[in-house]
Amino acid sequence: MRKTFKIAALALMVSMTAVSCKKKVSDADLTSQATTVITSYPGTSVEVKEGQAHLSGVFATEADKQAAIAALKKVEGVKDVHDMATVAPMAAPVEVNKVDAMVLEKVNTALKDIPGVKAEDMGGMLTLTGTTTAANARKVKESVDALKIGKYDNKITVK
Amino acid sequence: MSLQDKYASVVSAAQSAGLSDLSVQEQDGVLYVTGKATNSAAKDSVWNALGAIDPSYTATDINVDVQVSGLQAGATLTVATDESNLNIRQEPSTDASVVGKAAKGETVTLVEQSSDDWWKIKTADGEEGYAYARYLKA
Numbered sequence: 001m002r003k004t005f006k007i008a009a010l011a012l013m014v015s016m017t018a019v020s021c022k023k024k025v026s027d028a029d030l031t032s033q034a035t036t037v038i039t040s041y042p043g044t045s046v047e048v049k050e051g052q053a054h055l056s057g058v059f060a061t062e063a064d065k066q067a068a069i070a071a072l073k074k075v076e077g078v079k080d081v082h083d084m085a086t087v088a089p090m091a092a093p094v095e096v097n098k099v100d101a102m103v104l105e106k107v108n109t110a111l112k113d114i115p116g117v118k119a120e121d122m123g124g125m126l127t128l129t130g131t132t133t134a135a136n137a138r139k140v141k142e143s144v145d146a147l148k149i150g151k152y153d154n155k156i157t158v159k
Numbered sequence: 160m161s162l163q164d165k166y167a168s169v170v171s172a173a174q175s176a177g178l179s180d181l182s183v184q185e186q187d188g189v190l191y192v193t194g195k196a197t198n199s200a201a202k203d204s205v206w207n208a209l210g211a212i213d214p215s216y217t218a219t220d221i222n223v224d225v226q227v228s229g230l231q232a233g234a235t236l237t238v239a240t241d242e243s244n245l246n247i248r249q250e251p252s253t254d255a256s257v258v259g260k261a262a263k264g265e266t267v268t269l270v271e272q273s274s275d276d277w278w279k280i281k282t283a284d285g286e287e288g289y290a291y292a293r294y295l296k297a
Contacts, residue, residue: 094184094191106276109253110293113241137216138206139293145222146275151189158215 025077027051034078037071044085046072051079062087096150099126103147110143117156126152134158162190165212166221172208176201178225193224199239199296202227226275227297234269236280236295238262245295247288251277259286267295 030048038044041064044057053072059065065085072081097103099121107119107126117130117140126149128140137158144152162185163170169192170183178194178201185191196202202225209223210216238245238261247259251273261267261282270279270287278295281287 091182091184094186094193096186109276109291112253134210134215138210141216142206142223143276143293145224146226148191148222148224150187150222152219154217154219156215156217158217 030075030077033075034072037075038068041068044068048078051077053078053081054084055081056084057086059085059087095148097148099124099149099152103149106147107144110140114140122153127155128153129155131157131159161185162188162220166190166192166209168212169205169208169221169223172205173225176204176225178205179229188220190221191224192221195228196225197227197229199227201225227292228272228275230269230272230297232270234297236267236269236278236297238265238267238294239296240294245290247280247282247286247290249288251279251289253291255289258288259284261286261290269297 027048027050030051030053031046034046034048034053038046038055041057041059044055044059046053046055048054053075055069055072059068065083065087068085069081069083072078103126104119104121111117111119114132114136116132117128117136120127120129126144128144132140137156140156141154163183173181173183173192173194176194176196178196181194183190183192192205205223205225209218209221212218213221240263242263244260244262246257247261248255249258259282261280265282267280267282267290270281272278272292273289276292277289278292279288280290280295
Protein backbone atom coordinates (compact mmCIF):
# COMPACT_ATOMS: atom_id res chain seq x y z
CA MET A 1 0.00 0.00 0.00
CA ARG A 2 2.73 2.37 1.00
CA LYS A 3 4.71 1.40 -2.12
CA THR A 4 1.75 1.97 -4.36
CA PHE A 5 1.35 5.43 -2.92
CA LYS A 6 5.00 6.20 -3.55
CA ILE A 7 4.75 5.12 -7.16
CA ALA A 8 1.63 7.12 -7.65
CA ALA A 9 3.29 10.20 -6.20
CA LEU A 10 6.31 9.69 -8.41
CA ALA A 11 4.15 9.22 -11.47
CA LEU A 12 2.30 12.43 -10.66
CA MET A 13 5.58 14.28 -10.23
CA VAL A 14 6.92 12.98 -13.51
CA SER A 15 3.77 13.91 -15.38
CA MET A 16 3.82 17.43 -13.91
CA THR A 17 7.46 17.87 -14.80
CA ALA A 18 6.75 16.64 -18.28
CA VAL A 19 4.06 19.28 -18.71
CA SER A 20 6.30 22.10 -17.54
CA CYS A 21 9.10 20.83 -19.77
CA LYS A 22 6.91 21.19 -22.87
CA LYS A 23 7.29 25.01 -22.63
CA LYS A 24 4.30 25.73 -24.80
CA VAL A 25 4.14 29.42 -25.80
CA SER A 26 0.64 30.70 -25.27
CA ASP A 27 -1.48 32.06 -28.11
CA ALA A 28 -1.51 35.43 -26.38
CA ASP A 29 2.29 35.57 -26.40
CA LEU A 30 2.41 34.45 -30.02
CA THR A 31 -0.18 37.06 -30.98
CA SER A 32 1.88 39.78 -29.37
CA GLN A 33 5.06 38.56 -31.12
CA ALA A 34 3.26 38.29 -34.43
CA THR A 35 1.76 41.76 -34.03
CA THR A 36 5.25 43.19 -33.52
CA VAL A 37 6.36 41.52 -36.75
CA ILE A 38 3.70 43.31 -38.80
CA THR A 39 3.78 46.75 -37.14
CA SER A 40 5.31 48.26 -40.26
CA TYR A 41 2.11 47.53 -42.19
CA PRO A 42 -0.56 49.93 -40.92
CA GLY A 43 -4.13 48.76 -41.31
CA THR A 44 -3.31 45.11 -40.74
CA SER A 45 -3.61 42.83 -37.74
CA VAL A 46 -2.85 39.27 -36.72
CA GLU A 47 -4.25 36.91 -34.16
CA VAL A 48 -2.81 33.51 -33.20
CA LYS A 49 -5.24 30.77 -32.26
CA GLU A 50 -3.85 27.35 -31.38
CA GLY A 51 -0.62 28.18 -33.11
CA GLN A 52 -2.36 29.27 -36.30
CA ALA A 53 -1.77 32.91 -37.26
CA HIS A 54 -4.78 34.64 -38.82
CA LEU A 55 -3.64 37.64 -40.82
CA SER A 56 -6.22 40.27 -41.72
CA GLY A 57 -6.49 43.89 -42.87
CA VAL A 58 -5.52 45.73 -46.03
CA PHE A 59 -1.96 45.81 -47.35
CA ALA A 60 -0.70 48.55 -49.65
CA THR A 61 0.84 46.04 -52.07
CA GLU A 62 0.86 42.30 -52.71
CA ALA A 63 4.62 42.28 -52.06
CA ASP A 64 4.04 43.73 -48.59
CA LYS A 65 1.47 41.05 -47.88
CA GLN A 66 3.80 38.24 -48.97
CA ALA A 67 6.64 39.71 -46.91
CA ALA A 68 4.39 39.83 -43.84
CA ILE A 69 3.31 36.22 -44.32
CA ALA A 70 6.94 35.09 -44.68
CA ALA A 71 7.90 37.00 -41.54
CA LEU A 72 5.02 35.49 -39.56
CA LYS A 73 6.02 31.97 -40.58
CA LYS A 74 9.41 32.58 -39.01
CA VAL A 75 7.90 33.29 -35.59
CA GLU A 76 8.70 30.31 -33.40
CA GLY A 77 5.53 28.56 -32.37
CA VAL A 78 3.49 29.74 -35.34
CA LYS A 79 2.53 26.60 -37.24
CA ASP A 80 0.82 28.18 -40.18
CA VAL A 81 -0.42 31.52 -41.50
CA HIS A 82 -3.99 31.92 -42.69
CA ASP A 83 -4.11 34.74 -45.18
CA MET A 84 -7.37 36.64 -44.74
CA ALA A 85 -5.85 39.98 -45.70
CA THR A 86 -6.49 41.95 -48.88
CA VAL A 87 -4.47 44.35 -51.01
CA ALA A 88 -5.64 47.93 -51.55
CA PRO A 89 -6.81 48.60 -55.10
CA MET A 90 -4.31 50.53 -57.20
CA ALA A 91 -5.24 54.20 -57.35
CA ALA A 92 -6.02 55.37 -60.85
CA PRO A 93 -3.18 57.44 -62.26
CA VAL A 94 -3.55 61.21 -62.16
CA GLU A 95 -4.71 62.48 -65.52
CA VAL A 96 -2.15 65.00 -66.62
CA ASN A 97 -3.17 67.52 -69.27
CA LYS A 98 -0.97 68.53 -72.19
CA VAL A 99 -0.07 72.17 -72.57
CA ASP A 100 -2.16 73.25 -75.55
CA ALA A 101 -3.79 76.45 -76.77
CA MET A 102 -6.71 76.02 -74.39
CA VAL A 103 -4.48 75.48 -71.36
CA LEU A 104 -2.33 78.44 -72.34
CA GLU A 105 -5.43 80.61 -72.72
CA LYS A 106 -6.59 79.66 -69.22
CA VAL A 107 -3.16 80.41 -67.80
CA ASN A 108 -3.14 83.78 -69.56
CA THR A 109 -6.58 84.59 -68.17
CA ALA A 110 -5.25 83.75 -64.70
CA LEU A 111 -2.28 86.06 -65.29
CA LYS A 112 -4.35 89.01 -66.54
CA ASP A 113 -4.55 90.66 -63.13
CA ILE A 114 -0.98 89.80 -62.25
CA PRO A 115 1.33 92.26 -63.93
CA GLY A 116 4.92 91.23 -64.50
CA VAL A 117 4.34 87.49 -64.90
CA LYS A 118 4.39 85.89 -68.31
CA ALA A 119 3.54 82.36 -69.48
CA GLU A 120 5.04 80.67 -72.51
CA ASP A 121 4.81 77.25 -74.06
CA MET A 122 8.45 76.19 -74.42
CA GLY A 123 8.17 73.03 -76.50
CA GLY A 124 5.32 71.56 -74.49
CA MET A 125 6.63 72.80 -71.16
CA LEU A 126 4.75 75.70 -69.61
CA THR A 127 7.28 78.27 -68.48
CA LEU A 128 6.42 81.10 -66.11
CA THR A 129 8.73 84.07 -65.81
CA GLY A 130 8.67 87.45 -64.10
CA THR A 131 8.69 89.05 -60.69
CA THR A 132 5.75 89.44 -58.36
CA THR A 133 4.61 89.22 -54.74
CA ALA A 134 4.16 85.96 -52.85
CA ALA A 135 0.40 86.58 -52.71
CA ASN A 136 0.28 86.86 -56.49
CA ALA A 137 2.59 83.88 -56.97
CA ARG A 138 0.10 81.89 -54.90
CA LYS A 139 -2.78 83.00 -57.14
CA VAL A 140 -0.77 81.93 -60.17
CA LYS A 141 0.01 78.54 -58.69
CA GLU A 142 -3.60 78.02 -57.61
CA SER A 143 -4.74 78.62 -61.19
CA VAL A 144 -1.98 76.61 -62.89
CA ASP A 145 -2.26 73.66 -60.47
CA ALA A 146 -6.01 73.51 -61.16
CA LEU A 147 -5.13 72.71 -64.79
CA LYS A 148 -3.05 69.67 -63.74
CA ILE A 149 -0.36 69.96 -66.39
CA GLY A 150 2.23 67.93 -64.52
CA LYS A 151 5.71 69.35 -64.22
CA TYR A 152 6.11 72.93 -65.41
CA ASP A 153 8.89 75.45 -65.19
CA ASN A 154 8.18 78.11 -62.60
CA LYS A 155 10.85 80.80 -62.83
CA ILE A 156 8.82 83.44 -61.03
CA THR A 157 10.92 85.53 -58.66
CA VAL A 158 9.13 86.62 -55.52
CA LYS A 159 10.12 89.99 -54.17
CA MET B 160 13.12 62.25 -48.63
CA SER B 161 9.93 61.35 -50.41
CA LEU B 162 7.54 64.05 -51.54
CA GLN B 163 4.97 62.66 -49.11
CA ASP B 164 7.41 63.38 -46.29
CA LYS B 165 8.45 66.76 -47.66
CA TYR B 166 4.84 67.91 -47.89
CA ALA B 167 3.48 65.93 -44.93
CA SER B 168 2.04 69.09 -43.36
CA VAL B 169 0.15 69.95 -46.57
CA VAL B 170 -1.29 66.45 -46.69
CA SER B 171 -2.30 66.61 -43.04
CA ALA B 172 -3.88 70.05 -43.58
CA ALA B 173 -5.84 68.56 -46.48
CA GLN B 174 -6.97 65.70 -44.26
CA SER B 175 -8.09 67.97 -41.45
CA ALA B 176 -9.81 70.40 -43.83
CA GLY B 177 -12.54 67.83 -44.36
CA LEU B 178 -12.14 67.72 -48.13
CA SER B 179 -14.26 65.29 -50.05
CA ASP B 180 -12.77 63.00 -52.70
CA LEU B 181 -9.32 63.71 -51.26
CA SER B 182 -6.53 61.95 -53.09
CA VAL B 183 -2.80 62.19 -52.48
CA GLN B 184 -0.70 60.61 -55.21
CA GLU B 185 2.90 60.83 -56.27
CA GLN B 186 3.43 60.52 -59.99
CA ASP B 187 6.44 61.39 -62.16
CA GLY B 188 8.06 63.52 -59.50
CA VAL B 189 4.94 65.49 -58.61
CA LEU B 190 2.80 65.03 -55.50
CA TYR B 191 -0.82 65.60 -56.46
CA VAL B 192 -3.10 66.71 -53.63
CA THR B 193 -6.61 66.82 -55.02
CA GLY B 194 -9.91 67.35 -53.29
CA LYS B 195 -13.11 69.32 -53.01
CA ALA B 196 -13.66 71.91 -50.32
CA THR B 197 -17.03 73.09 -49.06
CA ASN B 198 -15.78 76.62 -48.44
CA SER B 199 -12.87 78.97 -49.09
CA ALA B 200 -11.45 78.65 -45.57
CA ALA B 201 -10.91 74.91 -46.04
CA LYS B 202 -9.15 75.51 -49.36
CA ASP B 203 -7.04 78.31 -47.86
CA SER B 204 -5.90 76.12 -44.97
CA VAL B 205 -4.27 73.73 -47.44
CA TRP B 206 -2.58 76.55 -49.34
CA ASN B 207 -1.42 78.17 -46.10
CA ALA B 208 0.25 74.88 -45.15
CA LEU B 209 2.05 74.91 -48.48
CA GLY B 210 3.11 78.54 -47.90
CA ALA B 211 4.78 77.49 -44.65
CA ILE B 212 7.03 75.14 -46.63
CA ASP B 213 7.33 77.09 -49.87
CA PRO B 214 6.80 80.80 -49.04
CA SER B 215 7.26 81.83 -52.68
CA TYR B 216 4.65 79.36 -53.98
CA THR B 217 6.91 78.38 -56.87
CA ALA B 218 7.45 74.67 -56.14
CA THR B 219 6.46 72.45 -59.03
CA ASP B 220 6.96 69.09 -57.32
CA ILE B 221 3.59 69.54 -55.66
CA ASN B 222 0.29 70.14 -57.42
CA VAL B 223 -2.49 71.36 -55.14
CA ASP B 224 -5.86 71.14 -56.82
CA VAL B 225 -8.39 71.94 -54.13
CA GLN B 226 -11.51 73.54 -55.50
CA VAL B 227 -14.50 74.91 -53.65
CA SER B 228 -17.32 72.94 -55.15
CA GLY B 229 -20.80 71.67 -54.55
CA LEU B 230 -22.10 75.09 -53.53
CA GLN B 231 -25.85 75.44 -53.74
CA ALA B 232 -27.49 78.06 -55.92
CA GLY B 233 -28.29 81.02 -53.72
CA ALA B 234 -25.15 80.63 -51.63
CA THR B 235 -23.74 83.90 -50.37
CA LEU B 236 -20.34 84.88 -51.73
CA THR B 237 -18.06 87.74 -50.79
CA VAL B 238 -16.13 89.66 -53.40
CA ALA B 239 -12.44 89.32 -52.57
CA THR B 240 -10.63 91.46 -55.10
CA ASP B 241 -7.39 93.18 -54.09
CA GLU B 242 -8.81 96.68 -54.51
CA SER B 243 -10.67 97.04 -57.77
CA ASN B 244 -14.23 96.13 -58.64
CA LEU B 245 -15.00 92.64 -59.82
CA ASN B 246 -16.16 92.49 -63.41
CA ILE B 247 -19.31 90.54 -64.11
CA ARG B 248 -19.31 89.34 -67.71
CA GLN B 249 -21.85 88.10 -70.20
CA GLU B 250 -19.84 84.95 -70.94
CA PRO B 251 -17.19 83.06 -68.92
CA SER B 252 -14.29 84.80 -70.64
CA THR B 253 -12.28 87.95 -70.13
CA ASP B 254 -13.10 88.77 -73.76
CA ALA B 255 -16.83 88.91 -73.02
CA SER B 256 -18.49 92.23 -72.37
CA VAL B 257 -18.87 93.50 -68.82
CA VAL B 258 -22.51 93.51 -67.71
CA GLY B 259 -21.96 94.63 -64.15
CA LYS B 260 -19.49 95.26 -61.38
CA ALA B 261 -19.26 94.30 -57.73
CA ALA B 262 -17.14 96.16 -55.20
CA LYS B 263 -14.58 94.56 -52.92
CA GLY B 264 -16.30 93.17 -49.83
CA GLU B 265 -19.73 93.23 -51.48
CA THR B 266 -21.99 90.23 -51.04
CA VAL B 267 -23.31 88.51 -54.13
CA THR B 268 -25.42 85.42 -54.70
CA LEU B 269 -24.28 82.30 -56.50
CA VAL B 270 -26.36 81.29 -59.49
CA GLU B 271 -24.19 78.40 -60.62
CA GLN B 272 -20.61 77.12 -60.37
CA SER B 273 -20.26 76.90 -64.12
CA SER B 274 -16.63 75.73 -63.97
CA ASP B 275 -13.70 75.79 -61.58
CA ASP B 276 -12.62 79.22 -62.74
CA TRP B 277 -15.88 80.98 -63.68
CA TRP B 278 -18.96 81.21 -61.49
CA LYS B 279 -22.30 82.72 -62.46
CA ILE B 280 -23.40 85.23 -59.85
CA LYS B 281 -26.08 87.83 -59.20
CA THR B 282 -25.59 91.11 -57.40
CA ALA B 283 -28.05 92.70 -54.99
CA ASP B 284 -28.95 95.11 -57.85
CA GLY B 285 -29.93 92.16 -60.01
CA GLU B 286 -26.89 92.25 -62.31
CA GLU B 287 -26.24 88.68 -63.40
CA GLY B 288 -23.25 87.18 -65.17
CA TYR B 289 -19.93 85.37 -64.87
CA ALA B 290 -17.14 86.33 -62.51
CA TYR B 291 -13.65 84.92 -62.11
CA ALA B 292 -13.92 82.47 -59.17
CA ARG B 293 -10.55 83.50 -57.70
CA TYR B 294 -12.18 86.71 -56.47
CA LEU B 295 -15.15 85.08 -54.78
CA LYS B 296 -15.03 83.67 -51.25
CA ALA B 297 -17.55 81.11 -50.16
